[in-house]
Amino acid sequence: MRTPLAAAGLVALGLLLMANPLFLPVSVDEPDPAYTHTVQPVGEGSVAGIESPVTGVENGPSGQNGSNGSNASDAVVAYDDLSPDARAAFDRARDAPEGGFGVEDPDERVESLAYPAEPTLGDGLLIVERAGERYEFWTRTVEREPGAVVAQRVFLQPVAFLVGFLAVVAGAAVALRGRLGEE
Structure with missing residues (x-):
């Protein structure tokens, strides 16, 4: 038995x-957020696993329609129109070896930029035109365990x-x- x-x-x-x-x-703890800044030329694919909504837009001043049907030229922001802090973050992300950087302290975020968990065109994703070239400028909040x-x-x-x-x-x-x- x-x-x-x-x-x-x-x-x-x-x-x-x-x-x-x-x-x-x-x-046992709250998620630990990080705030990322990523820059890539327009139409280069995905950022952090998120497919770019502007894939298919020509990298130039013509402003062709994107694959999602939105007119990307309406969302283009001139580099000079960005706030000084946003320009500094853009330059730092563009010059970073990995194409971006992250910060952990909420006080280190740029006030004029949005940091959504799921970026969309105009909210966490800007098309920045600088010297005739267009770049996707992604800002987002990443919840780390x-x-x-x-x-x-x-x-x-x-x-x-x-x-x-x-x-x-x-x-x-x-x-x-x-x-x-x-x-």
Whole structure:
């Protein structure tokens, strides 16, 4: 009687540990936001996994219609029309090796720019014309997970899954040994 109970207990414990992604990670802190600034030539694809709504717009002064049907020339902002802080952020992002930079302190954001989580043309995405070239200037808020949640996902979940798998195997071995011992 003890062997089937031990085997069932090991299998139940193992299944519970293997199902840990259903109940872990438990968020213990508020998300940690970062504010990003990215510059790329118009029509170069996507920024941070978001497909550019102005893809297909010619990089020049003609202002062709974009692939989404909006007239991108209506959203073009001359570089000189940007506020001094926005120009500095644009230049810093354009000159950065990765095509952008991020800040963590909300006070370091540029007052005249919007930082939405999902940028759209005119709200977090500006078409800036500088020296006859057009650039997409993206500003957005990125919610990063707290360090404790990252630790749970990187360390605790895989270890719990492995221990759970081994407990299921051990439960099967105990049940099989118990069954073989009865014969």
